[in-house]
Amino acid sequence: MLEQKIPSKSFDYIVFITRPHKWWALGAIGVVVIAATLDQSTSYIFKLVIDAVEAGETQTALLWGLLFPVAIFLIQSMFRISGYFGMQWAIKTRKDGFDTLFNHVTNHGHEYFSDHFAGSVHNKIRNVVDGVDSLIPEILWTFINSFVAMVVTFFFILFVDVLSAGIFLGLIATLLVANYFMAPKKQLLSKKNAEASSVLHAHMIDILSNISATRQYARKMFEKRRIAKLTEVHHDTNKASWIYTEIMLFINGTILFIFGFTMFYILVSRWNDGDITTGQFVLVASLIGQLSGTLIFIGRAFNSTARTIGEVKEGFEELLVPFDIIDSKDAKPLNLSEATISWKNVTFTYGENRVFDEFDLVIPSGQRVGLVGPSGAGKTTFVSLLLRQHDLSNGEILIDGQNIAEVTQDSLRENIAVVPQEPLLFHRSIRENIAYGKPDATDNEIMAVARLAKAHEFIRDLAEGYDTLVGERGIKLSGGQKQRVAIARAMLKDAPILVLDEATSALDSESEVAIQQALHKLMEGKTVIAIAHRLSTLREMDRIIVLEGGKIVEDGSHDSLLQYDGVYSRLWKHQAGGFLQE
Known part of the structure; x- marks a missing residue:
């Protein structure tokens, strides 16, 4: 694996680095799918309990009610199992990530290290490894978990009311389109912030490595002003990234409010007209409530993921430049007898x-x-x-x-x-x-x-x-x-x-x-x-x-x-x- 060409895109790289540990990854994903499905099904248990109570079937309501804590225990157990599989997936890919990138960087020639700060190169490796390390949990427990939750929610809502299910699909589609168009700028701002951070840290390491010269020439204030300018640039890029994040979250929240309000209005009207039972109303209302929290969580995760992808992309741009000196395909070991x-x-x-x-x-x-x-x-x-x-x-x-x-x-x-x-x-x-x-x-x-x-x-x-x-x-x-x-x-x-x-x-x-x-x-x-x-x-x-x-x-x-x-x-x-x- 270490000698293969390293992909320069974040998710392609995750697939590349995951291949030797695919069973841990597939195990984690499979268990999360089951756990997320069960998690959304608890709302259906509430629906069954309420319908049984309304029908005067106390014994049936009690039986369904006792099933709820059992379901919670199973859900928590499944998530803990997914945590074990996910931990194995993450720590093994983290180790391989360090090994792969370090091996790749050390294959660069003399020219590369003459043109790049050692501190900057180290920072890029760390950004990529840490970035991928944070992307795996986001993919597993945020995006896959949320995707399954949305699919299950859609079918439950469809079971109760077709119109509400259509509005739900419109909500998801609108959020996807909005974030699709907002994400590139977020990645660009994150990339600029990562570049500013790398330059700042590289200069700090350079100064600390030559602290004797700084003292001998009494240039402490000179270096302080130099670092102050770099921290100001880092501050500005960081601020711009955060402001844009809040704008994205506000837009997502507004979309969620409009569609959520519409769905609740329709549900109340249908329940008031007697078209749906109280249990069905509670089922959809609880699912929408859960989904609101999930979508807000996804919005923040989407922004942090965009920032991480920007940092990883910025790291790859410096680390994965073509080698200036490479062995020929048929290169053989040097065999010396006289050393002429x-x-x-x-x-x-x-x-x-x-x-x-x-x-x-x-x-x-x-x-x-x-x-x-x-x-x-x-x-x-x-x-x-x-x-x-x-x-x-x-x-x-x-x-x-x-x-x-x-x-x-x-x-x-x-x-x-x-x-x-x-x-x-x-x-x-x-x-x-x-x-x-x-x-x-x-x-x-x-x-x-x-x-x-x-x-x-x-x-x-x-x-x-x-x-x-x-x-x-x-x-x-x-x-x-x-x-x-x-x-x-x-x-x-x-x-x-x-x-x-x-x-x-x-x-x-x-x-x-x-x-x-x-x-x-x-x-x-x-x-x-x-x-x-x-x-x-x-x-x-x-x-x-x-x-x-x-x-x-x-x-x-x-x-x-x-x-x-x-x-x-x-x-x-x-x-x-x-x-x-x-």
């Missing part, structure tokens, strides 16, 4: 900027390559394309002769370990963050790589040791500590291809020397691509490639490039404190 990387006639355009144009490069298996160049030279894009975070405009990238566009994305990335410039840590324990490189790693393996990454010492000094929670994005750790954890994670992954993107940039000189020793050991037998502005970290590389404007301008060892006295030599001479001047 080849770029053949690669052209890549990002927006209007052509980053690479007919780019060619071969990195033999086991070679350690350093990438150097000023900002905008294409170094980061080089790594992104290797990880297939973007598809090429032309050409191909091969690993051991296999086009990375024709292998599964997971198998490609499983064979590449990355230590990024900004370490990516989860709000989990240090142990879990390191083990992310190998989820089934033992404690001994985790500690071994931590020692190699020179992280064991500071971890041991923490109060909770390896069980210490690092905070959101690792905020409880220093930059150097986070980078050591990231290096330990890459060491544990032990992939045949290693990418180091400024892997030691946050370390002090003493720590860097120690880490470099560990990295050299990690590099053994691997194909390595290292990006660094601190050129001293690349001296031991087998090969250094200098990029400018997406082209290779120099290619050679550290010593040979210094002797060449070209771009690399100038960059080396212009360094201050080991960093590249840009």
Whole structure:
């Protein structure tokens, strides 16, 4: 189920997510139909009691009267049974909803997450799941229950008076037509309100995630005003939605009053003329009274459902956009033997900027390559394309002769370990963050790589040791500590291809020397691509490639490039404190 295409319409999605649990859903619906039929039939029992009393049949009236509490018990029991079935239906679809949408969203490419707030995406998932979670009870105990009640009521009224039954049908038809024309605007207002809510919550999460910057720049009042504007927009959209809801309810109430008054007038006249019995009058009058409450309840449920559908629709519009990177239908797992990387006639355009144009490069298996160049030279894009975070405009990238566009994305990335410039840590324990490189790693393996990454010492000094929670994005750790954890994670992954993107940039000189020793050991037998502005970290590389404007301008060892006295030599001479001047 999780790999099927997800429908973008609320009720289609409910059917889609219900299929694995259809027997719970059908059971709940079936029991509700029986319970609703019995519930409306209690009015008929009253009719029988009254008719028996009028006829002087006391014994018969007593027997029918005793049937009433039995019917109430049966009705309540049936609704409780439907509650159990409905609960199973709702909670199982809620779980599948989270799993389905989370799996779908995580299949989006790098571009999607660059363009969308993480907080907004989370809010959309929650809105859809919560929305469907609230729609199921509405469908089951409001709409299906009420529909059955109206059908039973119609036949009872038809049994008593054909004209009243016709007016009843006119009431239902008028309400349906009126709400059919009012619903689209309600959904639109609800969608706008949901959008305003998502933007507000996303900005709040963004501010709270960067609260240190807010304090450092004394921008508390700036952010307060920013949030105030967003809350005002949310307030206005919410107000508009509520006002329209009350207008809809007023219109429904007016329609109900007009038709109800007409039906009562006809009934009183028929009873006064002796055309119907007192029991029949009580039957229809009680049914109309019950129906009035039901229709008012349906009106409110209809409005809340329209609001929920608007929120779900708004969520789907962001979550179900087409994937920018997908596996081909016949994609196979990447099968590595040597890890040779080849770029053949690669052209890549990002927006209007052509980053690479007919780019060619071969990195033999086991070679350690350093990438150097000023900002905008294409170094980061080089790594992104290797990880297939973007598809090429032309050409191909091969690993051991296999086009990375024709292998599964997971198998490609499983064979590449990355230590990024900004370490990516989860709000989990240090142990879990390191083990992310190998989820089934033992404690001994985790500690071994931590020692190699020179992280064991500071971890041991923490109060909770390896069980210490690092905070959101690792905020409880220093930059150097986070980078050591990231290096330990890459060491544990032990992939045949290693990418180091400024892997030691946050370390002090003493720590860097120690880490470099560990990295050299990690590099053994691997194909390595290292990006660094601190050129001293690349001296031991087998090969250094200098990029400018997406082209290779120099290619050679550290010593040979210094002797060449070209771009690399100038960059080396212009360094201050080991960093590249840009």
